[in-house]
Amino acid sequence: MTLPSIETPRYELTLPSTDKVVQYRPFLVKEEKILLVAMESNDNKEILNAIREILSACTYDSIDVNTLPIFDIEYIFLQIRSKSVGEVSKVKLLCPDDKKTYADVEIDLTKVNVQVDDAHTNNIIIDENRKLGIVFNYPTLEMTKAGFNVTDTDIDSLFDIMANSINHIYEGDKIYPSKDSTKEEMKKFLEGLPQTAFNKIKIFFETMPQLRHSVEVENPKTKVKSTIVLQGIRDFFQ
Numbered sequence: 001m002t003l004p005s006i007e008t009p010r011y012e013l014t015l016p017s018t019d020k021v022v023q024y025r026p027f028l029v030k031e032e033k034i035l036l037v038a039m040e041s042n043d044n045k046e047i048l049n050a051i052r053e054i055l056s057a058c059t060y061d062s063i064d065v066n067t068l069p070i071f072d073i074e075y076i077f078l079q080i081r082s083k084s085v086g087e088v089s090k091v092k093l094l095c096p097d098d099k100k101t102y103a104d105v106e107i108d109l110t111k112v113n114v115q116v117d118d119a120h121t122n123n124i125i126i127d128e129n130r131k132l133g134i135v136f137n138y139p140t141l142e143m144t145k146a147g148f149n150v151t152d153t154d155i156d157s158l159f160d161i162m163a164n165s166i167n168h169i170y171e172g173d174k175i176y177p178s179k180d181s182t183k184e185e186m187k188k189f190l191e192g193l194p195q196t197a198f199n200k201i202k203i204f205f206e207t208m209p210q211l212r213h214s215v216e217v218e219n220p221k222t223k224v225k226s227t228i229v230l231q232g233i234r235d236f237f238q
Helices: 029-041 044-058 070-083 155-165 185-192 193-204
Strands: 011-014 022-023 090-094 100-108 114-117 125-128 132-136 166-169 174-179 212-217 225-229
Touching: 011 070, 022 070, 029 044, 044 070, 070 114, 070 212, 100 212, 125 193, 132 193, 155 166, 155 185, 155 193
Parallel strands: none
Antiparallel strands: 011 022, 090 100, 114 212, 125 132, 132 166, 166 174, 212 225
């Protein structure tokens, strides 16, 4: 006997990086199972593979998950999750006033967006006199083993991510595309930079577009109210 089919609703979202409109659906029970098994394993590689599989399926394979900036991936996952489980996420946050008491907070996921720091730029000037600089691409899941938090990794992995994220180096009108050099050559170039220039690169990675949302918490013991800024996908699901 043929069992009844269940029609899955379709929604639309706009990618923060390109403004491309993408259709998506909630994840199904089988996909939630994949995610839960990966989360229980506590293996970063398994979790990332599960996210790739779920996002590809829920967007009807219309996007290449491996090449999207991490903040796009975060945003898509947030939208799919809100339509699948609910638009409110319940988390426990550490109260800033005493740094030991946790408060229960409900987050309206429909109000969470990718935000960009006003001073953020992917064009890093190394030497103004020589008009020497680097233009960076945003890191993707394919580039990092650290998951969504690019800067939360060891120094060697961070250098790998930086080298892989270079779009091109320029000096005046001359362009040196990254595809024409090896990763080792790019890493050697980075290692030869003055500290002031390298600090600018670190700021690029630290201020990349990211899910960001402010919430007010009240300490249940002291009754003190504080504002906490949530950043990145992990802060919204605990």
